[in-house]
Amino acid sequence: MLKSLTRAVSIAARLTNKAPSVSVCRATEPLVRSVLCAxxxxxxxxxxxxxxxxxxxxxxxxxxxxxLLGSKHTLPSCGCGGLHTEGDKAFVEFLSDEIxxxxxxxxxxxxxxxxxxxxxxxxxxxxxxxxxxSGEKVTVTFNVNxxxxxxMEEEPEQGQKSEDNEPDVVSTPNFVIEVTKQGAKNxxxxxxxxxxxxxxxxxxEDESEIFTIREVSFQPEGxxxxxxxxxxxxxxSLDWALYDHLMDFLADRGVDNTFADELIExxxxxxxQEYIKFLEDxxxxxxxx
Numbered sequence: 132m133l134k135s136l137t138r139a140v141s142i143a144a145r146l147t148n149k150a151p152s153v154s155v156c157r158a159t160e161p162l163v164r165s166v167l168c169a170x171x172x173x174x175x176x177x178x179x180x181x182x183x184x185x186x187x188x189x190x191x192x193x194x195x196x197x198x199l200l201g202s203k204h205t206l207p208s209c210g211c212g213g214l215h216t217e218g219d220k221a222f223v224e225f226l227s228d229e230i231x232x233x234x235x236x237x238x239x240x241x242x243x244x245x246x247x248x249x250x251x252x253x254x255x256x257x258x259x260x261x262x263x264x265s266g267e268k269v270t271v272t273f274n275v276n277x278x279x280x281x282x283m284e285e286e287p288e289q290g291q292k293s294e295d296n297e298p299d300v301v302s303t304p305n306f307v308i309e310v311t312k313q314g315a316k317n318x319x320x321x322x323x324x325x326x327x328x329x330x331x332x333x334x335x336e337d338e339s340e341i342f343t344i345r346e347v348s349f350q351p352e353g354x355x356x357x358x359x360x361x362x363x364x365x366x367x368s369l370d371w372a373l374y375d376h377l378m379d380f381l382a383d384r385g386v387d388n389t390f391a392d393e394l395i396e397x398x399x400x401x402x403x404q405e406y407i408k409f410l411e412d413x414x415x416x417x418x419x420x
Contacts, residue, residue: 211419219417226414233407242400245393247385256405258397262385268311269384273394275402278304280327302398306342308386309352317349320357321381325391342391344377 245251245260249271252259260271279302303325311318322345347364350357357363366374381387 213419215419223414223417226410226417230407230410230414233403233410237403237407238400240404242404243393243396245390245397247390249385251397253401256401258401260394264384266313267384268309269386270309270311271306271386271394272309273304273306273398275302275304275398275405278302278398278402300399300403301395302402303395304398306394308381309350310384311352318352320348320350321377322346322348322357325395340378340391341388344374344381347377 242251247262249260249262252261256276257272257274262269279300305322305324308321308323309318310320323342324345325342344366346366348357348361350361366377
């Protein structure tokens with residue numbers, strides 16, 4: 132019994148005198164690893180709680196806290212609950228300048244009027260034109276979203292200013308024409324668009340239609356969704372005589388080249404108006420106002 136006790140004491144003495152620093156490091160290593168890597172409850176604490184844990188008498192901890200609170204991505208001070216950075220500040224300055232420039236080139240704050248007795252009704256980016264003629268109701272609906280064709284202009288030559296070659300932004304939306312007759316079960320609906328090679332015909336050129344009919348179908352009056360079960364006439368493979376009669380049918384009801392030109396002006400003004408409003412809303416959102 133005495134020998135066993137003596138042997139245990141001597142072994143403990145050798146371990147203690149051999150490398151106390153190594154034993155301490157090895158003892159603390161699992162603790163450090165567990166704190167840094169283990170998924171403890173500290174990883175799910177709120178951010179304010181994490182800041183509180185770094186507060187203390189330790190100078191290094193205080194320095195880390197000061198650097199965090201003084202970094203670029205600081206906590207909001209306006210009470211809006213949003214993040215404010217130097218990037219946001221630069222973004223706001225850019226938007227303010229952009230809004231000023233867009234308002235300078237805005238031709239008019241009021242939308243141009245359509246000739247021919249068309250009544251305009253707006254719902255955000257969607258516009259509806261309505262006209263009554265000889266007991267018939269003609270409705271033209273379009274949306275200015277995605278109505279700006281992509282800029283395919285060539286880059287300016289060397290020594291030439293890019294501003295001189297910048298084309299005007301023109302909105303050419305697809306539009307749907309609905310013709311309703313009294314006593315008819317369904318409306319005759321035309322899906323129309325502006326071909327890119329037909330836009331902007333000048334004086335002296337052969338008079339051609341600046342819009343084309345893509346599809347024709349009978350649909351329930353006022354139905355916003357195009358029913359796939361109704362037969363749809365695609366004009367890609369249509370006899371030209373029938374197509375010409377359809378275009379004449381629309382022209383007799385006020386949808387001709389003059390109407391199409393005025394529709395472009397109206398759509399362009401509306402799109403620009405909505406663009407400026409979007410920039411103003413974006414500016415206020417970034418500033419958190």
